[in-house]
């Protein structure tokens with residue numbers, strides 16, 4: 001073990017403490033020690049291998065710049081692996097001030113500069129993606145290059161069987177809509193919520209960037225139910241349907257997570273809710289730059305719609321054309337905000353980004369996808385897993401909201417006494433493997 005890691009301790013994260021890489025029994029440690037270096041190595045390999053094609057697409061100047069970029073990423077990897085202090089973001093630009101200010105604050109507080117393993121894991125990991133952004137934003141030719149695009153598009157193409165299946169299912173459900181009973185409608189809404197949930201099972205950050213074919217979830221929904229540890233779908237259905245649409249816009253916000261496979265299911269859910277007239281508009285919230293490998297950027301969002309619309313498969317063409325029409329009519333819109341790529345947990349949104357907090361308050365429901373967003377909902381604290389969800393949210397109660405999350409890090413809330421122990425006995429990696437999931441609803445107490 002290298003010297004710097006000797007200060008890491010063979011412990012779990014302390015109770016009610018933020019997860020940190022220095023706690024060797026928490027998932028933060030293997031994440032920083034093994035998983036992120038694998039992601040960075042794969043990125044360096046990709047950039048070296050694709051020099052020619054990148055130079056063709058971005059111009060000859062990009063060839064020289066790639067050498068600098070590869071050098072910077074290697075340096076970043078070495079800084080992480082030797083637990084060096086986190087350096088300031090020098091490029092200016094979005095969020096730079098946020099990260100730099102926090103580095104100063106932590107230095108003041110601890111009397112030494114924050115380092116990769118001793119910092120809060122959430123901060124260190126978000127900072128990593130901001131550093132990667134800096135590497136590209138300081139170039140002339142590669143500013144808009146998405147270093148993870150090839151993985152995200154591969155996920156889409158490799159999952160085409162499941163995507164076709166989801167498309168067929170969605171189109172069949174849409175056809176049945178006019179004659180559907182209330183009970184039938186409710187079942188379909190809940191099924192689409194669960195499809196969107198399980199589409200979060202795989203992400204490219206957890207797999208170290210490895211692209212695998214995504215299994216079919218449409219045909220397994222019922223058997224997957226036993227892995228949902230908290231299931232608030234009844235409350236979600238109620239929230240979605242309680243206010244009738246009487247000419248007033250009824251908005252659904254979806255705080256997106258991963259592109260490729262997961263986004264496809266989010267779009268199917270959005271299409272179904274629009275078609276059933278349960279909502280009138282859907283606002284999608286992507287990231288402003290490449291984030292946690294597979295997260296959806298604005299470009300990924302539009303790419304998915306146009307690729308689906310232009311597919312050879314008639315069903316995909318049909319659904320892609322519907323989605324494009326929704327975009328053209330303003331029924332689907334993309335809302336961006338730099339808050340999503342800050343390291344801030346959502347408890348801080350009200351004070352740090354009141355406009356976004358208030359905006360989320362305008363809609364009927366906010367769907368918050370994925371594990372990283374869950375970490376941000378929980379402030380990445382190692383609370384007792386029985387802590388009520390609404391308590392763990394701190395001051396984040398902008399609206400009725402639901403978190404759809406497959407469990408991929410050692411944080412949980414809202415579980416019943418004994419539930420965690422039962423899962424651990426069945427599957428020791430239950431917290432981090434994505435096998436289990438939660439659907440957790442919250443509403444402001446005055447609502």
Ligand SMILES: O=P(O)(O)OC[C@@]1(O)O[C@H](CO)[C@@H](O)[C@@H]1O
Pocket residue numbers: 031125200203204205206207257258292369370371372373375407408409
């Ligand atoms: O948010 P997502 O896509 O569901 O998951 C992202 C994720 O794999 O990345 C982090 C580690 O890098 C973990 O918190 C989490 O498991």
Ligand SMILES: [Mn+2]
Pocket residue numbers: 203205257258292294295370372
């Ligand atoms: Mn993600």
